[in-house]
Amino acid sequence: MRWLDRPIVLVGLMGVGKSTVGKRLAGDLGIDFIDADEEIEKAAQMSIAEIFEKFGEPYFRDGERRVISRLIDGTPRVIATGGGAFMNDETRTLILGGAIAIWLNADLQTLVDRVSRRNTRPLLRNGDPAEVLARLADVRNPIYAQAQLHVRSKDGPHNRTVLSILEALTQWHS
Ligand code: S3P
Numbered sequence: 001m002r003w004l005d006r007p008i009v010l011v012g013l014m015g016v017g018k019s020t021v022g023k024r025l026a027g028d029l030g031i032d033f034i035d036a037d038e039e040i041e042k043a044a045q046m047s048i049a050e051i052f053e054k055f056g057e058p059y060f061r062d063g064e065r066r067v068i069s070r071l072i073d074g075t076p077r078v079i080a081t082g083g084g085a086f087m088n089d090e091t092r093t094l095i096l097g098g099a100i101a102i103w104l105n106a107d108l109q110t111l112v113d114r115v116s117r118r119n120t121r122p123l124l125r126n127g128d129p130a131e132v133l134a135r136l137a138d139v140r141n142p143i144y145a146q147a148q149l150h151v152r153s154k155d156g157p158h159n160r161t162v163l164s165i166l167e168a169l170t171q172w173h174s
Contacts, residue, residue, distance in 0.1 A: 001029060001169060001170075001173070003173055004029070004031075004076045004169075005074070005076065006072075006074060006076060006098060006099050006100060007071065007072055007075065007076060007077050007078070007079050007098070007099040007100070008025070008029075008076075008077075008078045008079070008099065008100050008102060008169075009068075009072070009079045009081060009095045009099040009100070009101050009102070010022050010025075010078070010079070010080045010081065010102050010104055011081055011083075011085065011086040011095070011101055011102070011103050011104070011144055011147055012083065012103050012104035012105055012106075012144055012153075013083050013105075013106075013111055013133060013136060013137060013140065013144075014082075014083045014111065014115055014121055014123070014124065014133065014136075015106075015110075015111040015112070015113075015114035015115035015133070016083075016104045016105065016106045016110075016111060016114070016153050017104060017106075017114065017153050017158050017161060018080040018081065018083075018104055019035050019037075019080045020158050021080075021104065021153065021158050021161050021162055021165070022035070022078045022079070022080035023078075023080075024158060024159065024162045025078050025162050025165055025166070026077065026078035028162060028166065029076075029078070031076050031077050031078060032075075032077040032078070033077065033078045033079075033080070034071055034077055034078070034079050034080070035079075035080045036064065036067050036068055036071065036079055036080060036081045036082060036085060037080075037081075037082045039067045039071070040060070040063050040064055040067050040082075043063065043067065044063060047120065048060065048082070048120070048121075048122065049120055049121075049122045049125075051063070052122040053122070061084065061088055064081075064082060064084075064085050064088070064091065065085075065088055065090055065091045065094075068081065068085060068091050068094060068095065069091075069094050072094055072095065072098040072099050073098075074098070079099070081095075083136070083140070084123075084140075086101070086140075086143060086144060086146075086147070087140060087143055092143070092146065096146065096147075096148070100148050100149065100169070100172075101146075101147035101148050101149070102147055102148070102149045102150075102151055102165060102168070103144040103145065103147035103149070103150045103151070104151055104152075104153050104161065105141070105144070105150060105151070105152050105153065106152065106153040106154070106155070107155070108130065108133060108134055108137060109155075110153070110154070110155045111133050112129055112130045112133060113155070115129050115133070116129065123136075148172065149165075149168045149169070149172055150168075151164045151165050151168050152164070
């Protein structure tokens, strides 16, 4: 996609596959992939769970905003964001102004199945993941919907989602 003149930012709930899909999408497009959560961990020299524990969520959100603003510099790359990044007004404005935001969305059950594979997410440690995700979906989906493109991630191989994104991008551009 020669016309691509800015980053692609994947937004959506935990477990939807932003990192896996993002990596493959970047590979297909021949551009770099960056995981914003990993950048935050590198900068803080700590895991996200430790940042939440030691400094609290607002501190994490501030780091998240700074990392994302550094990554949106006009260079075409694929950026996977943590599920809450797009909820921050400043971060969302940055993304919508300087990148193409893609909302990856999936059924609640698909998300629940996928998050059950890892126990590293602080927001899912207290309480039933299905309930937490359902609550987050109610609050966040209307905001994710502000993304320029919406793509559904079905239960199945992530490659299918990558293809849907490529189609959505081509359609959006034409
Ligand atoms: C969060 C999602 C996580 C991570 C943090 C908070 C959220 O990222 O940023 O635990 O608020 O939804 P993933 O969406 O990559 O799991």
